[in-house]
Each structure stands twice: as C-alpha cells, then as structure tokens.
Amino acid sequence: MKKIIPYIYFIIGISFVVKGFYALFNEQEIYYLIFSLQTESKWIYILFNLFFGGLILYTGIRRLKSLKE
DSSP: TTHHHHHHHHHHHHHHHHHHHHHOOOOOOOOEETOEEEEEEEEHHHHHHHHHHHHHHHHHHHHHHHHHO
C-alpha cells in the first residue's frame, strides 16, 4: 500500500491542475472550489486549483523519493 500512495497523490494533483487549465477555456457563472466554497472569479478558481494541485504533486514526489531511499 505504501508504494501506491505516491501515485494516488500524482493522480489527484494532476486532476487539480487539469481542472485549472480547463477553466481557461470554459466560462461559468459560479466555480466550486472545494466542499461548499464557491467563487465567481475565474482567476481565483484557476489559482486555487494550480496551487493545490502543485502542492499535492510536490507531496507525492517527496513520498516517492522517501520510498526509494
């Protein structure tokens, strides 16, 4: 199970990043961030997704490196 967890982090992180870039081409009135938080600003939505996606990817890379050591 320990070997699978970093890859789960990669999948979740990449999905956040893809959602952020997809919002550049898709115009909506309300963007849902996480749980019940919502915003009307496209740029806040994109920054939120890119930030948390990058943070999750960074954590996955750190876990993968610690597994190899």
